Amino acid sequence: MRRTVDRTAMVAASLLLATAFPLTPVLAQSAPNAADPTGFASGQEIRAQVAAMRAEMKPDQGFMWRPLVGDGPRVAAIEIWKKPGRPAVHPTEAEYAMVLEGAGTIVSGGTLVAPETRQKGLVEGTEIKGGTTRTLGPGDVLLVPAGVPHWFGITGDRLVLLGMKLPANP
Structure with missing residues (x-):
């Protein structure tokens, strides 16, 4: 006890x-x-x-990110999405995630329209042309390679991910 x-x-x-x-x-x-x-x-x-x-x-907050465990540059973090973000590309990092709660969609692949570098390691656009749409639910796992456009949609009130950025293969 x-x-x-x-x-x-x-x-x-x-x-x-x-x-x-x-x-x-x-x-x-x-x-x-x-x-x-x-x-x-x-x-x-x-x-x-x-x-x-x-x-x-x-x-009115659409996104929150908080580290869970890590060792320097490698961090596994909790991501809570209540609103969709902008379509994005991480040029030098792959993105691995597992859905913990909620539901949503991911659009990945294709071409990022109107790309703009917002900060180091992040290019955002207005939409993805020619991507593949997949439904996401608890237990689903995804790995978006470095340089691949992707976007998360939200179904219901939230999509909760355990996510990690991984350096691209040299």
Whole structure:
């Protein structure tokens, strides 16, 4: 019983830290160390992170991203989409994601129309011509190679992803 109380206290403390420091991966149950650099977040911690993020989102906010576990440049993050973003391309990174909750669509492939570099590693456009549309639901996994246009549509009130950017093959 004591272990359950300690775990609950730890999750509560993690959620408080997540609010204070939203860009720090705070839910990694076992912090990486020299003997074992593995980051870890339990299913319970992931559900708590999603619940905390949903509670923090403003009614008109369409997207929220928060790191979950990582080791420097490689980060697995929770993404909550309530509104579709702009079609995008990551020229030097592949995007891997698994749907945790909700439903939506992904349009990928084809050609990005009116591409504009918004920031390093991100090119956005107005639409995708000739892409493939796929329906997304819990448990679905996708891997969009670097340089491939993609766009997420939302069906219902949200699409929650566990996502990671991966460097393109050299």
